[in-house]
Amino acid sequence: MKFWISLCILWVLFGCESSNPEVSNDLRTEGEFIIYRINGDLYPGSETPNDETTLQGWQIIEARAIDSRSERQAILGAFDRGVAEGAKIPRDRMIDCFNPRHAIRFRFGNSTTDHLVCFECMNFYTWT
Numbered sequence: 001m002k003f004w005i006s007l008c009i010l011w012v013l014f015g016c017e018s019s020n021p022e023v024s025n026d027l028r029t030e031g032e033f034i035i036y037r038i039n040g041d042l043y044p045g046s047e048t049p050n051d052e053t054t055l056q057g058w059q060i061i062e063a064r065a066i067d068s069r070s071e072r073q074a075i076l077g078a079f080d081r082g083v084a085e086g087a088k089i090p091r092d093r094m095i096d097c098f099n100p101r102h103a104i105r106f107r108f109g110n111s112t113t114d115h116l117v118c119f120e121c122m123n124f125y126t127w128t
Contacts (some may be wrong), residue, residue, distance in 0.1 A: 029072045031108035037062040040099030040118065055103055056114055056127050079115070081106065086122040097121045 018089020036055055053060050066072050100116035109115075114127040
C-alpha cells in the first residue's frame with residue numbers, strides 16, 4: 001500500500017502530461033517495465049532476511065510490473081522531471097546518503113537498465 005501511495009505522491013509532485021498513449025519514441029515504454037520498493041536501510045553485501053531477492057544488492061520489498069503504456073509514460077515523465085530538478089540543486093547542498101527506496105527496471109531485448117532512486121539525497125544510480 002505504501003508503494004502505491006509513494007507512486008501517487010510522485011505523480012502529484014511532478015504532474016502528468018497528457019499525450020497519446022499509443023505514440024511514443026521512448027524505448028523505455030517498450031518491453032518489460034518494473035517498479036520496485038527496496039530496503040534502503042540494508043546496504044549491498046548485508047545479509048538479507050531469509051536470503052530474500054535483491055536488486056543490485058538492495059533487498060526487494062515489493063515489485064510491480066507496469067503494463068499500461070500511459071502509466072509508463074507518466075512514471076517516466078515524473079522520473080525525467082525529477083532528474084532535471086535534481087540537477088539544479090548545487091552539489092554542496094546535497095546530502096550524501098544514498099538510501100534508495102525505489103527502483104525502475106527496463107528490459108528491452110537483451111538490454112536491462114536499473115535506476116535506483118534516493119529521494120533523501122535527490123540522487124539515483126543507473127546500472128546497465
